[in-house]
Every structure is written in C-alpha cells, then in structure tokens.
C-alpha cells in the first residue's frame with residue numbers, strides 16, 4: 313500500500329507591521345489583538361487544515377482559480393489574503409491623503425479626493441452583513457466595489473474584479489468593541505490610519521502589471 317501523502321502548502325500568519333496599540337485611538341488595541349491574533353490566525357490555521365496540494369504555486373493563483381477549490385479554501389484563503397493585505401495598508405503615521413500618480417488618478421476618476429472618500433464610504437456602508445469594500449485597478453482604471461464574506465476582487469467567482477489597492481474590512485469583528493453598531497464612525501476613523509504610501513505603491517504596481525498583461 314502506498315502511504316506517501318502528497319506535499320501540501322503551509323501558510324503562515326505574517327507579523328503585524330506595527331504593535332497592536334499603534335492605531336489607537338482610531339482602531340483600539342483589544343480589537344487589533346483579537347482581529348489579528350484570533351480571527352486572522354484562525355483563517356491561516358483552517359487554510360492549512362484544508363491541505364492544499366503543493367502544486368498550487370501561490371495564494372494569488374489559488375484565488376484566481378477559487379471556483380475549483382472547496383468552500384473552506386474560499387473562506388479561509390480569502391480571509392488570509394484579505395487580512396494580510398489590510399494590515400499592510402494601515403499605519404500609525406497616516407498622512408491623511410494620497411499624492412503622486414494615485415492622487416491624479418483619484419481626481420480624474422472621481423472628481424476629487426473628497427468625492428472619492430464619499431463614494432468609498434457609501435460602498436462600505438452598503439455591505440449587508442459581513443464583507444469588504446475595495447478600491448481596485450481594472451483595465452488600467454480605478455474602480456470601487458464590494459465583496460461579501462471573505463471574497464475579494466482577485467477571485468474568479470467575484471462579480472467585482474480587479475487588483476486591490478485599498479480595502480476596508482466591515483465585518484463587525486473589525487469594529488464592534490469600539491464602535492458597536494456604528495459602522496460609519498469606524499469608516500471615519502479608518503481614513504486617519506491609511507498607509508497612502510503603500511496604497512500608492514500598490515497602485516503603481518497594479519497599473520504596471522495590468523499594462524503588461526494587456527500587451
């Protein structure tokens with residue numbers, strides 16, 4: 313009998329790029345501790361239990377082909393990607409607004425940074441139950457949309473597609489301890505802790521890779 317099992321991928325919880333109390337008072341310490349240390353860690357643990365064969369090269373490649381995986385991989389693979397992304401686009405030293413090419417694109421697409429903020433917040437508010445709102449690059453243009461649960465715009469099953477450059481987690485676990493049912497206040501606080509340098513870098517990279525794939 314052949315008892316050799318196929319090698320599987322191992323996913324790891326990435327380190328937070330700042331301490332759990334760094335985003336106070338906008339995102340409170342206890343929320344960060346539970347959100348990162350319990351929720352995100354849980355997605356990683358459950359993704360590893362799903363035992364994805366090592367022939368799948370990366371999480372991004374899995375997401376792009378998520379329709380051929382189980383619901384457990386969709387939920388936990390999405391959860392792992394989304395939260396790893398989310399920690400990166402937050403910072404304790406947010407500048408409050410983007411600059412450079414990203415600011416130009418936001419102004420061209422939405423009219424102004426204020427109009428962009430309004431539309432993004434409206435989308436974050438219209439998520440019913442648990443999900444995410446996103447700013448993505450698609451066909452070399454910016455677009456705003458939402459996904460339910462832990463789906464994201466990289467998934468082939470998502471009606472809203474693109475390369476994410478900014479996203480907000482509007483699951484209640486992201487804000488309930490501090491803001492309770494007041495999602496709008498959580499969104500207002502979110503603007504204070506966005507890492508616009510990181511978002512700008514992701515925008516430039518997404519634009520470049522988008523151009524390359526369309527050649």
Ligand code: MN
Nearest residue numbers: 351481483486
């Ligand atoms: Mn979350």
